[in-house]
Amino acid sequence: MSTSEKTRIVGTAVPRKEGVDKLLGRARYLDDIEREGMWHGATVRSAIPRGLIRAIGFDRRIDWSEFTVVTVADIPGRNHIQLINADQPVLADGMVNHCEEAIVLLAHADKHKLREAVDAVNVEYEPLKPVLTIEESERQDTIVWGADNVLKSFLLEKGDVDAAWAEAAHILEGEYRTGAQEHLYIENNGVIAERNEESGITVWGSLQCPYYVHKSLLAVLDLQEDKVRVIQTETGGAFGGKEDYPSTLASHAALLAMKSGHVVKMTYDRMEDLAATTKRHPSRVRHKTALDGDGKLLAMDIEVATDGGAYTTLSSTVLSRATLHSPGPYVCPNVRVSSKAWATNTVPYGAFRGFGAPQAIFAVERHMDEIAAVIGMDPVELRRRNFLHDGDTTATEQVMREPVILDKLLDRALAESDYYERRKRFAQENPTSSVKRGLGIAAFYHGAGFTGSGERYLNSLAGIDVTPDGKVRVLVANTEFGQGTNTILSQIAAESIGIEYDDVEMAPVDTNVVPNSGPTVASRTTMVVGKLIERASLQLVGILRVRAGLKGDFTRKEFFAACERLRDQDGEVVSLCRYEAPEGIFWDDQMYRGEAYPAFAWSVQVAQVAVDMTTYSAEVEEFWSVQEVGRVLHPVLAGGQIEGGIAQGIGYALYEKVVWKDGRMANNQMTNYIMPTAEDVPQIHVFFEEIPCRFGGCGAKGIGELPHDGPAPAILNGIRDAIGVGFNAIPLLPEDLFAQLATQELKAEVAAL
Amino acid sequence: MSERLIPSNPSISFVVNGEKRTVNAPGMKRLLDVLREDLHLTGTKEGCGEGECGSCSVRMNGELVNSCLVPALQAEGATIETVEGLGEAGALHPIQKAFLECGGAQCGICTPGMLMATAQLLAVNPHPTIGEIREGLAGNLCRCTGFKRIFDSVIAVAAGEMNAEMEHGTGGAHAG
Numbered sequence: 001m002s003t004s005e006k007t008r009i010v011g012t013a014v015p016r017k018e019g020v021d022k023l024l025g026r027a028r029y030l031d032d033i034e035r036e037g038m039w040h041g042a043t044v045r046s047a048i049p050r051g052l053i054r055a056i057g058f059d060r061r062i063d064w065s066e067f068t069v070v071t072v073a074d075i076p077g078r079n080h081i082q083l084i085n086a087d088q089p090v091l092a093d094g095m096v097n098h099c100e101e102a103i104v105l106l107a108h109a110d111k112h113k114l115r116e117a118v119d120a121v122n123v124e125y126e127p128l129k130p131v132l133t134i135e136e137s138e139r140q141d142t143i144v145w146g147a148d149n150v151l152k153s154f155l156l157e158k159g160d161v162d163a164a165w166a167e168a169a170h171i172l173e174g175e176y177r178t179g180a181q182e183h184l185y186i187e188n189n190g191v192i193a194e195r196n197e198e199s200g201i202t203v204w205g206s207l208q209c210p211y212y213v214h215k216s217l218l219a220v221l222d223l224q225e226d227k228v229r230v231i232q233t234e235t236g237g238a239f240g241g242k243e244d245y246p247s248t249l250a251s252h253a254a255l256l257a258m259k260s261g262h263v264v265k266m267t268y269d270r271m272e273d274l275a276a277t278t279k280r281h282p283s284r285v286r287h288k289t290a291l292d293g294d295g296k297l298l299a300m301d302i303e304v305a306t307d308g309g310a311y312t313t314l315s316s317t318v319l320s321r322a323t324l325h326s327p328g329p330y331v332c333p334n335v336r337v338s339s340k341a342w343a344t345n346t347v348p349y350g351a352f353r354g355f356g357a358p359q360a361i362f363a364v365e366r367h368m369d370e371i372a373a374v375i376g377m378d379p380v381e382l383r384r385r386n387f388l389h390d391g392d393t394t395a396t397e398q399v400m401r402e403p404v405i406l407d408k409l410l411d412r413a414l415a416e417s418d419y420y421e422r423r424k425r426f427a428q429e430n431p432t433s434s435v436k437r438g439l440g441i442a443a444f445y446h447g448a449g450f451t452g453s454g455e456r457y458l459n460s461l462a463g464i465d466v467t468p469d470g471k472v473r474v475l476v477a478n479t480e481f482g483q484g485t486n487t488i489l490s491q492i493a494a495e496s497i498g499i500e501y502d503d504v505e506m507a508p509v510d511t512n513v514v515p516n517s518g519p520t521v522a523s524r525t526t527m528v529v530g531k532l533i534e535r536a537s538l539q540l541v542g543i544l545r546v547r548a549g550l551k552g553d554f555t556r557k558e559f560f561a562a563c564e565r566l567r568d569q570d571g572e573v574v575s576l577c578r579y580e581a582p583e584g585i586f587w588d589d590q591m592y593r594g595e596a597y598p599a600f601a602w603s604v605q606v607a608q609v610a611v612d613m614t615t616y617s618a619e620v621e622e623f624w625s626v627q628e629v630g631r632v633l634h635p636v637l638a639g640g641q642i643e644g645g646i647a648q649g650i651g652y653a654l655y656e657k658v659v660w661k662d663g664r665m666a667n668n669q670m671t672n673y674i675m676p677t678a679e680d681v682p683q684i685h686v687f688f689e690e691i692p693c694r695f696g697g698c699g700a701k702g703i704g705e706l707p708h709d710g711p712a713p714a715i716l717n718g719i720r721d722a723i724g725v726g727f728n729a730i731p732l733l734p735e736d737l738f739a740q741l742a743t744q745e746l747k748a749e750v751a752a753l
Numbered sequence: 754m755s756e757r758l759i760p761s762n763p764s765i766s767f768v769v770n771g772e773k774r775t776v777n778a779p780g781m782k783r784l785l786d787v788l789r790e791d792l793h794l795t796g797t798k799e800g801c802g803e804g805e806c807g808s809c810s811v812r813m814n815g816e817l818v819n820s821c822l823v824p825a826l827q828a829e830g831a832t833i834e835t836v837e838g839l840g841e842a843g844a845l846h847p848i849q850k851a852f853l854e855c856g857g858a859q860c861g862i863c864t865p866g867m868l869m870a871t872a873q874l875l876a877v878n879p880h881p882t883i884g885e886i887r888e889g890l891a892g893n894l895c896r897c898t899g900f901k902r903i904f905d906s907v908i909a910v911a912a913g914e915m916n917a918e919m920e921h922g923t924g925g926a927h928a929g
Contacts, residue, residue: 015853022861023849025796025836029862032795184896186800186808187862236798236862237896270801482860482897636856640902644859647899670805670894678890678900 010495010698013636017486017506018234027234030190030206031267038192039068040111041256041266044104044121045276046096049130049345049663050144053094056104059120067117068260070105075255077222081247081313082215087145088311088348090220090251096125097144097310098345099664100276102248107256107264130345132663134284134305137342144310145343151308152316152341154323156592158395159334164299168290172371176287176363177729178712180307180658181280181651183352184675185481187236189245189277190267193253200227201254206235207246209519210477214511216247217254232509235481239648240351242481243521244313245277274668278350279658281306281318281341285326285363290334295377297332297386300395304339304360309348315341318349320451322356324596325709327395328364329406329445330386335395345663351521353648354708357446362730365442365713370726379717380419383443384410396596401584403691406443406602409626412687413441413604417624422608423721430722436611437621440717442710443604447597448702449524452587455579455598462517462529463536463576464493465507466563472497473507474533475576476517478525480506483704484637485525491633492530492697496537499556515576523702526633527599530697532577540575582695599693599701603627605646605710608682609718616738618719620650620682625707631692631699642686642707649711650682651675657731767831769794770838780826784818785809787825788835796836796865800894807893810866810873811835817873817892836865839872847915848872848906854915857906859897867893871907880911 021027056071058064072079072091079093080086092103106117130144131137137149145151165171191205200223207213210230217228230250235242249266256264268276283306290299304322308315319341326337372379387406393399414420419439426437449455462476474493480486490504507513517529541559544550547569550562563573587594608622625642632638655674659666667673692699712730719737720726727740762777769792776791788794788811797820800808804819811820812834840846848871851857858864867890874881874889881889886907887900895903909915 013854013856016856016858018861019853019858020842020845022858022864023845023853023868024840024842025794025865027861028795029798031799032789034793184894185860185862186806186894186896187798187860188800235860237860239896270803484859636902640856640859640898643899643901644897645899648896669803670801671803675894675896677892677894678887678903681900684899684901 039262042114046101051125051127054124057122068107085312156337161336169293183241185237188273193257238481243351280352281349283359299334308341318356325357326360409604436722438722442714445600446706460518461515462532466573527696607714616734630701645707653712784823785820851906855906856902
């Protein structure tokens, strides 16, 4: 469809496809599924962060003949989860590299007998010195991964950074840190595995990427492609947390099912899920920036370090996205980003909404405010002077060919938040109040779709078919976990064909039924897969016109009648399309240069923050978010994505702290890992500027990750505005605020002596 | 059989969604598990198992409880309402209708508990302020929505909007 066309279904708030099932409580999540004679699985995990396994003993108080016990010796294929590198074992083989690493698997018919049995497996270790932080890993005196502890590194260079310092009016340096963040989907990880002599292994799971799981199971079980089947069940939240981990859990359940001959269910309780599964990568980003006398950027020298944990998982692509987002939405002639993901002996970090961008954007957007303070410029003005515009090039020399409307987004954010009036009011009120208020801004982009050549490599296939009972079915491996995949893709198909929303349904996400349309990650589903559904829909209409007599402006009845005529000829009505890279989009993997993303989503956010100087607690009182995400396909779902992402971003900034003790998460409970509640989330105002994007399904760009990128820097900038002190690390809990302020006061007192 | 030394599963009777039910279960079995395993009412979900997230919220004798913290014996003689008793296909309860229309449910896993918390809130306070809504739902965690559209849903029910058919497009974000 042309991007300016009027739409009937796209842009309206049709009911969520699976909404009624969810509201009636009849949607079937993994743990709601019971099978006759089903067994339950459990995992014996490493108690230490690093060491050799000397012996595994089975206490005699347990009648082990009742159990199925799986060790590394029972793995028929490769002992590696298949992600980017094959370095993560399914079960530890003689050595453990992080706490909670799986060592032995147990299954029993009675799930209540498993806990005692897990405790009765005695693993004897010879502990080795662990590496637990980025700094310890960087020292390289203890090597825990490869030759140098470096999981991945990138060097991005534009212009000549070193030559720029001499001509600079200002040179400013800063260091910014972010902590781990837990996804805290309300449904924990879970799978069911069933073995069948003829059909092989079938796995049902709460998961994002069925074909990732499929790939790992093929390798781990050494089975032919048609002997592995993966089916997604209703998924109660994911946020990236069910991108890579289900490959591990599915492998475990499948091994138990293969050995026991029983259907095996494995579900984690909250404590196990928090302790053993992935989280957002902690980061440390250093900026050194040169500006001229007008506040224009001359050079940005950026060093990104992330903690990747014990194995590679997705750390290299997370690092790539962090690298590409680290210079922010600004024009700068000279940029150097040197980035490294470091191995440590912690649970591997994985995908989480934003995928490296929130860490990088926290740093650059905090840094901009520190620069503004030092050179005495309004942080709004500093951003405005350096914003990217149409025709400018990014750090990777990507030319901005699509409209870039950062100025407009900024103006709207300032107007909607009444920014200058409020700041004036706070400046008057703060001196006499123990609660100090401030406003903070963050401006940013989020690249939609896989980074660089990713979409070319994925080579996704997706489409539609028409069932004999007159429904168009969307055939994708992309999963619904709350974001609205089912609804959005159905809207695109209905709109593109010219039928009703209710004429479209989703095919089950079952690798025996749907093609590999790629993973449900990277804000790619609506934009990239949506475009495939749009093309497949138009392609079907074209075929029906040529081969089945569909004419002119057809009715839905005429469409389905034509489908039946096509079925008479072909036996089926199917239309599939494969990804084609948009022309002019090319990425050079070797040089790390080119079109990093086919499209960017843009946003400016404003946070109003109140800091209580008696309790040292910072609170977000109101929040504004203006964004350009292409065409908004569904106003309710789009608004929900933005608000939900902001709430997680507020948690990331002020509430959610993973407490580590000797390499283990010490607060692996909802009681002490705190996310924002209904009482903590402020009033959030969401505004869209719509510019349909020609590369996206019905003009949409990616939306899901964008809103999580801005809240942390906006909030900490707001705190700086309120109390005049810049904080450079998150999460910032009251005790952290207190510690830094108390130290500063002490220093000031000492200096005054 | 040493288990037999422990008193065997007592018979426990209560009313669930208007229907009298009797189960034989260990007295300390969690009400959550009785509902899900013995009565196959799987609409009620487990999120944390320690009363923090509210996914397992049900109404018991007119109070909102976390069913993961209620021993089965305590339910003896009680009147319990779960999501399954709220509405049905083709006849959604106004609260369910509001959550559907306003975008109050995304992944859906917190939804049954959130619906029961909303039912409790509105039963006690049919016209809550935004502050009372926040407080009333503070024990129910939602990781998807940021709560705004849940508040919108509650407000819509309280305003009586769900008694009539809502038009598509209400509750949407401002489009510019």
